[in-house]
Amino acid sequence: MSGYFSEILTGGKSLLVGLGVTFKAMLQPVVTVQYPREKTDVTSSNYRGHIELVRNPETGSFKCIACGLCAKACPSECITVKSEKREGVKGKVLTVFQLDFTKCSLCGSCVEACNKGAIRFSQDYNIAGFTKEEFHYDLLKRLEEMG
Amino acid sequence: MKSETNTQQNQSFTLNMGPQHPSTHGVLQVILEMDGEYVLDPQPVLGYIHRMHEKMGESRPCRKFLPNTGRMDYVCALPFNHGYVGLIERAAGIEVPPRAEYIRVITSELNRVASHLLWLGAFLLDLGAFTPIMYSFDDREQILDILEEITGSRLTYCYFRPGGVYQDISDKFIEGTRAFIKRMRSRFSIYEKLVATNIIFIKRAEGVGVISPDMARRYGVTGPLLRGSGISYDIRKQEPYSVYSDFDFDVPVGENGDSLDRYKVRVQEMEQSLRIIEQALDKLPEGPYLGKAPKKIKLPPGDSSFSVEAARGELAYYLVGDGSEIPYRLKIRVPSYSNLSVLPELGRGILLADLVTIMGSFDLVIPEIDR
Ligand code: SF4
Ligand code: SF4
Numbered sequence: 001m002s003g004y005f006s007e008i009l010t011g012g013k014s015l016l017v018g019l020g021v022t023f024k025a026m027l028q029p030v031v032t033v034q035y036p037r038e039k040t041d042v043t044s045s046n047y048r049g050h051i052e053l054v055r056n057p058e059t060g061s062f063k064c065i066a067c068g069l070c071a072k073a074c075p076s077e078c079i080t081v082k083s084e085k086r087e088g089v090k091g092k093v094l095t096v097f098q099l100d101f102t103k104c105s106l107c108g109s110c111v112e113a114c115n116k117g118a119i120r121f122s123q124d125y126n127i128a129g130f131t132k133e134e135f136h137y138d139l140l141k142r143l144e145e146m147g
Numbered sequence: 148m149k150s151e152t153n154t155q156q157n158q159s160f161t162l163n164m165g166p167q168h169p170s171t172h173g174v175l176q177v178i179l180e181m182d183g184e185y186v187l188d189p190q191p192v193l194g195y196i197h198r199m200h201e202k203m204g205e206s207r208p209c210r211k212f213l214p215n216t217g218r219m220d221y222v223c224a225l226p227f228n229h230g231y232v233g234l235i236e237r238a239a240g241i242e243v244p245p246r247a248e249y250i251r252v253i254t255s256e257l258n259r260v261a262s263h264l265l266w267l268g269a270f271l272l273d274l275g276a277f278t279p280i281m282y283s284f285d286d287r288e289q290i291l292d293i294l295e296e297i298t299g300s301r302l303t304y305c306y307f308r309p310g311g312v313y314q315d316i317s318d319k320f321i322e323g324t325r326a327f328i329k330r331m332r333s334r335f336s337i338y339e340k341l342v343a344t345n346i347i348f349i350k351r352a353e354g355v356g357v358i359s360p361d362m363a364r365r366y367g368v369t370g371p372l373l374r375g376s377g378i379s380y381d382i383r384k385q386e387p388y389s390v391y392s393d394f395d396f397d398v399p400v401g402e403n404g405d406s407l408d409r410y411k412v413r414v415q416e417m418e419q420s421l422r423i424i425e426q427a428l429d430k431l432p433e434g435p436y437l438g439k440a441p442k443k444i445k446l447p448p449g450d451s452s453f454s455v456e457a458a459r460g461e462l463a464y465y466l467v468g469d470g471s472e473i474p475y476r477l478k479i480r481v482p483s484y485s486n487l488s489v490l491p492e493l494g495r496g497i498l499l500a501d502l503v504t505i506m507g508s509f510d511l512v513i514p515e516i517d518r
Contacts, residue, residue, distance in 0.1 A: 011346035021341045022278055031285050048299030075211035105214035107305040108313055
């Protein structure tokens with residue numbers, strides 16, 4: 001019989017101790033962020049969003065030389081690079097840089113492969129869409145739009 | 148979802164637990180032969196999330212398989228990264244600079260703590276305790292922020308590279324990690340108060356799902372389950388890979404092999420991981436973070452294997468090369484698969500509620516089992 005009561009006692013005590021923890025937490029600042037009503041910032045500049053083209057500060061245009069190394073390094077074949085020869089310009093000129101983000105695993109192989117530093121990870125994390133095609137990014141257009 | 152097969156002799160019925168059941172943590176189905184509240188025969192059904200990872204590994208150059216490794220066990224991705232790059236390095240004879248090895252250990256151990264924290268919350272949620280997951284997720288969030296700083300991702304990391312790591316760690320990372328260790332040490336008492344001394348938890352976990360050392364050996368159970376059964380076996384100690392032999396840490400073991408012991412072992416393991424991280428940060432050598440590795444890694448003919456201690460147990464990669472870039476055969480031995488294999492024997496004749504406890508204490512990650 002005494003075992004029964006002592007068990008109730010220890011049980012009751014353990015519940016009160018637990019409640020004490022929650023009560024303490026109640027008085028502390030709230031840590032929950034009410035996403036998506038509240039936005040969180042990307043805390044790190046190393047965050048891997050989808051890739052984007054890097055601007056060459058001198059020319060104001062893309063740095064990419066359309067060598068296609070990034071497309072070759074990609075495990076999922078997400079990148080399509082097309083280029084053309086132009087009069088008076090040395091080498092090839094980039095005409096299409098497409099990313100199929102639906103297949104991208106954000107592994108970083110493309111960024112590593114590019115020895116011109118012409119692509120980097122963007123900070124976009126808040127992306128949603130209704131169709132697959134919305135994630136086929138035209139990065140060249142994106143660069144132009146970003147002004 | 149019940150189908151009753153009430154014949155004259157047989158009063159048992161079949162109950163489908165999963166593949167959409169919250170306490171099977173993903174898409175695991177367990178077909179239960181039930182007699183009232185008692186489970187007569189639980190049979191796990193695997194394969195709902197089979198993605199042919201091994202086959203993918205055999206059909207592409209070995210570098211291109213790296214992102215897949217983080218997607219097998221998404222909760223504890225870095226040890227999976229580690230095992231694979233370790234395998235490639237062993238097969239192709241690639242040197243890794245010491246700084247890279249230290250970074251690997253630090254990040255892997257952080258990931259282990261994050262994984263155990265997630266388990267802690269989810270396990271108690273299975274048992275009906277809602278509050279602990281709030282605390283454990285708060286702590287885990289800190290780790291994710293720290294790891295995001297250098298790996299760029301929060302869950303499915305692809306950070307290690309053959310010959311090193313993707314990028315160097317920053318001062319912000321080191322500071323953040325040190326602050327986290329301090330914070331985490333102060334949090335253990337909260338878990339102790341909230342969970343370990345709670346009478347309801349103890350009553351539900353003590354003596355439930357006892358895996359005897361003999362049974363554990365028969366099924367090839369590894370990780371915290373094996374250590375919970377009193378067998379001190381940890382790859383980090385038994386066959387130290389990377390730079391684990393440089394650190395002083397203990398391998399916590401349980402006594403009875405029940406769910407409570409598995410809980411205790413994991414909580415103690417978190418403390419040991421913190422110790423490893425602390426030592427690694429103190430000893431962190433200078434130098435390059437990425438060694439010399441060829442762009443195209445040729446895998447010489449012959450086989451090689453590499454095991455690491457993932458959060459759930461021994462993870463082993465086995466590779467047969469044929470001189471080309473593409474592995475001829477890649478076999479991955481995942482911990483949860485053999486850990487789950489004890490369930491049919493363990494779950495015989497117990498209450499359904501206890502089965503939930505047992506599966507929770509196993510810390511199953513289904514994508515890793517199915518691969
Ligand atoms: S991050 Fe990886 S998967 Fe994504 S585009 Fe680059 S190489 Fe391809
Ligand atoms: S982004 Fe870099 S690797 Fe890719 S095509 Fe342009 S220059 Fe070459």
